[in-house]
Amino acid sequence: MKDKGIPNGFLLSKGHSYYVFILLFLLYMFDYIDRMVVVSLFPFLKTDWGLSDTQCGMLVSAVYWSIILFSFPVSIFIDRWSRKKSIGVMAVLWSIATVACAFTKNFTHLFAARTAIGVGEAGYAPGGTAMISALFPEKKRSIMVGIWNMAIPIGSAIGIALGGFIAVKYGWRHAFGVVALPGLIIAVLFFFTKDYKTVDLVRSAKGEKGVSGNQLKMSRRDIIKEFTGTPSLILTYFAFAANTFLTTAMLSWLPTYFNRIENMPMQEASLKGGSVMLLSIIGFPLGGFLADTWMKKRNNARLLFSALSSVMTSIVFFSAFYFFAASFQYYLLLLGGICATAFASSAIVVTQDVVHPGLRATSYSLCVIVQNLLGSSVGPLFVGVLSDKYDIKTALTIASLSSLIAGLLFFIGSFYYDKDLAKVEKIAIKVEE
Numbered sequence: 001m002k003d004k005g006i007p008n009g010f011l012l013s014k015g016h017s018y019y020v021f022i023l024l025f026l027l028y029m030f031d032y033i034d035r036m037v038v039v040s041l042f043p044f045l046k047t048d049w050g051l052s053d054t055q056c057g058m059l060v061s062a063v064y065w066s067i068i069l070f071s072f073p074v075s076i077f078i079d080r081w082s083r084k085k086s087i088g089v090m091a092v093l094w095s096i097a098t099v100a101c102a103f104t105k106n107f108t109h110l111f112a113a114r115t116a117i118g119v120g121e122a123g124y125a126p127g128g129t130a131m132i133s134a135l136f137p138e139k140k141r142s143i144m145v146g147i148w149n150m151a152i153p154i155g156s157a158i159g160i161a162l163g164g165f166i167a168v169k170y171g172w173r174h175a176f177g178v179v180a181l182p183g184l185i186i187a188v189l190f191f192f193t194k195d196y197k198t199v200d201l202v203r204s205a206k207g208e209k210g211v212s213g214n215q216l217k218m219s220r221r222d223i224i225k226e227f228t229g230t231p232s233l234i235l236t237y238f239a240f241a242a243n244t245f246l247t248t249a250m251l252s253w254l255p256t257y258f259n260r261i262e263n264m265p266m267q268e269a270s271l272k273g274g275s276v277m278l279l280s281i282i283g284f285p286l287g288g289f290l291a292d293t294w295m296k297k298r299n300n301a302r303l304l305f306s307a308l309s310s311v312m313t314s315i316v317f318f319s320a321f322y323f324f325a326a327s328f329q330y331y332l333l334l335l336g337g338i339c340a341t342a343f344a345s346s347a348i349v350v351t352q353d354v355v356h357p358g359l360r361a362t363s364y365s366l367c368v369i370v371q372n373l374l375g376s377s378v379g380p381l382f383v384g385v386l387s388d389k390y391d392i393k394t395a396l397t398i399a400s401l402s403s404l405i406a407g408l409l410f411f412i413g414s415f416y417y418d419k420d421l422a423k424v425e426k427i428a429i430k431v432e433e
Helices: 014-049 053-080 083-101 107-121 124-135 138-149 151-170 172-190 220-228 231-261 266-278 280-294 301-323 326-339 344-353 357-376 379-389 392-399 402-413 417-422
Strands: 202-207 210-217
Touching (some): 014 053, 014 083, 014 107, 014 231, 014 266, 053 083, 053 231, 053 357, 053 379, 083 124, 107 124, 124 138, 124 357, 138 151, 138 280, 151 172, 151 231, 220 357, 231 266, 231 301, 231 344, 231 392, 280 326, 301 392, 344 357
Antiparallel strands (some): 202 210
């Protein structure tokens, strides 16, 4: 499906398209800095407030629970109103909520502030994905989504490392305030970018001899069927959840693992844990590139590649925790950091490929809901509960198996991709005046 923009294939001028992309990248980076800074503050919160590992895990999960509740309604608003205005408002909200975390007095207050961060972040990934899918020509879509998602490991690593550094030097409350301010500045700039026109929800009318030239307004039943009648999309949602279960668990608990198992100071453990997931910066664009290259030979390669990379991720992380220790374990964990996100770029593009162009933000919001409900919100808490009952190493070893499930689901989905893609409406995307 090709979206018609200006003659060079871009929706806006090439320069402005990349300018909007840079702002989207920076906002995504600060989204994850604000989201993950709390991870390196666990030891300080445990000391000051006597929190358990389960409570610490809940501070990460709170953001994802909030995203689960608000992502879908917010994404409908994005698809039907304005991408740039919605994204700007959301970025302001999550930045203010992060500042509020610095002024909390107990676990309940901090949990509420973390929940508010999730409200602000609820629609950012769907809105940003929809904008990128419209801004760039189809042949560049996977690699641009891959580069954009590099902001996740960069932001996560910066948040974890910077949080530990600031907490040691100035106290944990200052960490929240420092990381929140840049997002506010970028949010204001985003209000002055260009957007694409909201896409009408119409479908081609079908006559006795096939598709006619007429278009009909999509009914609620048509919209629901757009998702429920697309097997490759549904399977991608659940596979995504199985993978984010693993990645969020690792992001949340690797610093604590190194602190306890190797007796590292938390500042050093935060840097070491952050470096593992930072290497996923390679996985996002590399995975998108390899999947698109494979697509020249197999049309369903995006899902097949996601399946293979998911299985490899599980094997690498499980082996690292179960069989090895010290230096060689760390090298395997670094490899796991690359593998863990290789699936994401092509899987995200699938959520855009196989749905109506006017439902792209909604499509990815459903992916976000499923992955957070069954993956991101559960992973940190799952590891925290098992760590309290057994130990942190056992908990992370068991969590590593979740990507095997993802691999199986992606593989099954690959058999439905071609048929689902053929059903998508061909509608041009135009610039908002």
